[in-house]
Amino acid sequence: MKLGVTVATYRRPKGLDRLLSSIAEAEVPKGAELLVVVVDNDPEGSSRDIVDQYASLLETHYEIEPERGIPFVRNRGVRAALDLGATHILFVDDDERVDEQWLVGIASARARLDAPIIAGTIISEFEEDPPRWAIDSGAFQRRIREDGASIDFATTANSMVDAELLAGRPGPFDTRLRYSGGSDLQLFAELHNEGHQIRCTTAATTYELYPQSRVTKEWLLKRQRRRGTNRSTTLRLTGGGPSRYAKRIVAGCYEMLAGLAQTARGWVGRDEVGRLKGRMRFMYGVGMLAGLFGARVDEYRTHHGS
Numbered sequence: 001m002k003l004g005v006t007v008a009t010y011r012r013p014k015g016l017d018r019l020l021s022s023i024a025e026a027e028v029p030k031g032a033e034l035l036v037v038v039v040d041n042d043p044e045g046s047s048r049d050i051v052d053q054y055a056s057l058l059e060t061h062y063e064i065e066p067e068r069g070i071p072f073v074r075n076r077g078v079r080a081a082l083d084l085g086a087t088h089i090l091f092v093d094d095d096e097r098v099d100e101q102w103l104v105g106i107a108s109a110r111a112r113l114d115a116p117i118i119a120g121t122i123i124s125e126f127e128e129d130p131p132r133w134a135i136d137s138g139a140f141q142r143r144i145r146e147d148g149a150s151i152d153f154a155t156t157a158n159s160m161v162d163a164e165l166l167a168g169r170p171g172p173f174d175t176r177l178r179y180s181g182g183s184d185l186q187l188f189a190e191l192h193n194e195g196h197q198i199r200c201t202t203a204a205t206t207y208e209l210y211p212q213s214r215v216t217k218e219w220l221l222k223r224q225r226r227r228g229t230n231r232s233t234t235l236r237l238t239g240g241g242p243s244r245y246a247k248r249i250v251a252g253c254y255e256m257l258a259g260l261a262q263t264a265r266g267w268v269g270r271d272e273v274g275r276l277k278g279r280m281r282f283m284y285g286v287g288m289l290a291g292l293f294g295a296r297v298d299e300y301r302t303h304h305g306s
Contacts, residue, residue: 227288
């Protein structure tokens with residue numbers, strides 16, 4: 001087993017250093033090899049020095065992708081890992097750090113669950129002490145699924161794919177989604193539609209850091225709309241039929257109405273968290289409908305974190 005960890009980065013030196021430090025401290029499964037490919041989307045190569053600092057601790061490979069956009073960076077990372085002989089490709093973001101047992105856990109889950117795609121668990125952390133509503137709402141914590149759960153999509157934040165599924169595949173990330181995000185959702189949805197299982201594991205944990213610039217209600221609402229939009233964009237680009245479109249329209253309308261009702265209850269009950277959850281649900285529904293008709297939210301034109 002040759003594990004190829006791919007990291008997309010753009011002017012986030014502290015985050016990249018934090019991530020690489022955690023990978024260097026992670027236990028490698030017995031009999032496995034580890035390599036780390038860092039792809040920098042900064043044409044000036046601002047992350048090179050950070051990667052070079054870990055050359056004595058990790059087998060690191062540094063690449064520059066001058067074409068702006070997350071799919072271009074991810075594609076270069078996949079190609080580099082394949083060229084280096086990786087049998088399994090792992091994805092992790094530069095705003096994450098990995099648990100010491102991350103590599104062991106995700107590799108063992110691959111064998112134990114007998115699935116070619118494994119999605120790990122992500123725990124939220126904050127750069128500064130967050131406001132009370134951010135904790136009470138749970139809005140920044142991704143859903144934690146039980147070990148072995150089957151899902152129909154995944155992301156590039158803590159996941160592993162058998163390399164053979166990506167070898168020879170065009171892209172594999174859709175460059176049309178360069179700023180909106182969602183190219184990972186689309187790829188994993190396509191793989192799932194082709195019959196490849198995606199299973200979750202609680203044995204492989206990463207920790208996602210939220211910078212202060214993201215800990216706002218406005219950012220959360222925009223993210224919810226983007227998430228809804230990306231889910232429907234994935235449906236549209238993977239060829240969903242009329243029945244799936246109809247179900248998505250009904251689901252989007254339901255989310256909007258339920259969100260409005262929850263927001264109203266929050267106002268009546270002076271419940272700040274309830275109002276926020278209602279508004280988030282409403283915006284998710286808006287995104288679900290907008291995505292069916294080609295709308296996008298270009299979240300990744302804006303740079304967050306350091």
